[in-house]
Amino acid sequence: RKEVEQDPGPFNVPEGATVAFNCTYSNSASQSFFWYRQDCRKEPKLLMSVYSSGNEDGRFTAQLNRASQYISLLIRDSKLSDSATYLCVVSPRSKFYFGSGTKLNVKP
Amino acid sequence: GAVVSQHPSRVICKSGTSVKIECRSLDFQATTMFWYRQFPKQSLMLMATSNEGSKATYEQGVEKDKFLINHASLTLSTLTVTSAHPEDSSFYICSAQTPGGSNEKLFFGSGTQLSVL
Numbered sequence: 001r002k003e004v005e006q007d008p009g010p011f012n013v014p015e016g017a018t019v020a021f022n023c024t025y026s027n028s029a030s031q032s033f034f035w036y037r038q039d040c041r042k043e044p045k046l047l048m049s050v051y052s053s054g055n056e057d058g059r060f061t062a063q064l065n066r067a068s069q070y071i072s073l074l075i076r077d078s079k080l081s082d083s084a085t086y087l088c089v090v091s092p093r094s095k096f097y098f099g100s101g102t103k104l105n106v107k108p
Numbered sequence: 109g110a111v112v113s114q115h116p117s118r119v120i121c122k123s124g125t126s127v128k129i130e131c132r133s134l135d136f137q138a139t140t141m142f143w144y145r146q147f148p149k150q151s152l153m154l155m156a157t158s159n160e161g162s163k164a165t166y167e168q169g170v171e172k173d174k175f176l177i178n179h180a181s182l183t184l185s186t187l188t189v190t191s192a193h194p195e196d197s198s199f200y201i202c203s204a205q206t207p208g209g210s211n212e213k214l215f216f217g218s219g220t221q222l223s224v225l
Contacts, residue, residue: 034213043114043201043216044152087152089214094140094205096214100151 003027004090006099014107017078021102023088024070032091033064035073037084038101044087047073078106110136112204114217121192122225129187129220131202137182138204142214143175146199158185192224 006023013019025033033050048055050062050071061074071090075082083106088099111134119127131141141158156177157165164177176188185204189196201219 032213041199041219041221043219046213046215049213091214095157096142096203096205098152098154 003097004088004099006088006102008100008102010103010105012105012107013078015078015080017106018074018076019078019104020072020074021086021088021104022070022072023090023099023102024068025088025090025097026069027090027092027097028066028069029092030069030090031093033062033071034089034091035060035062035071036087036089036098038087039084047086075104078104080106080108082106110134110204110206110213110215112138112202112215112217114202114220116220117218118221118223120223120225123193124191127189127192127222129189129200129202129222131185131187131204131217133183133204133215136204136206138185139182139207140205141179141185142203142205143177143185143187144201144203146201146219148199152201155187160185189222192222194224197222197224 035047036044037047038044050064054063059076063072085101085103087101090097113132115130139160143155144152155170158177158179160179166172179185202217203214
């Protein structure tokens, strides 16, 4: 079983739509959780950490459900510039496991 | 955020040559760095974990004699692809882990596109 599982998509949505991604993880000892964004042929960039209480950064909301071992990312009012691959990252101490990424295409 | 510098960004080389890729943490000390490989339209694949002052830990299926990793200082790790062949052509990315207990984060270099002819 993979450490981190994500729906690869693609998610094709119109501008202004709300879209949500989920990611499940297998290691219950995982301590840190992140969402990264990766554009084609570029390095991943940290989008946001995910905290137990949930957290929001502008149009982006991340949530963690430890009981069910999943994290989510909600993007509101999608922009064309949000088109990218979103990577879920889970970290037990000092080791980072990546999901395969979910591709988002925002259409005009 | 923290800055990780990776060099070179692109390499084109002949089959059989060796290629060295450098990864530097510019504004923090990284005891641990990671090396990934990514083929087109595929996810990041962890190749090895590089620990300062000790041998790297390689993931299953990654040849340690083929991909030499050296982490001689707290700010520099190098990956050398020895005797590169066309099947080694890929996007290689390094990342460095910021120190900080539960606040550890991962920052990436800009990647190296290796093309072996």
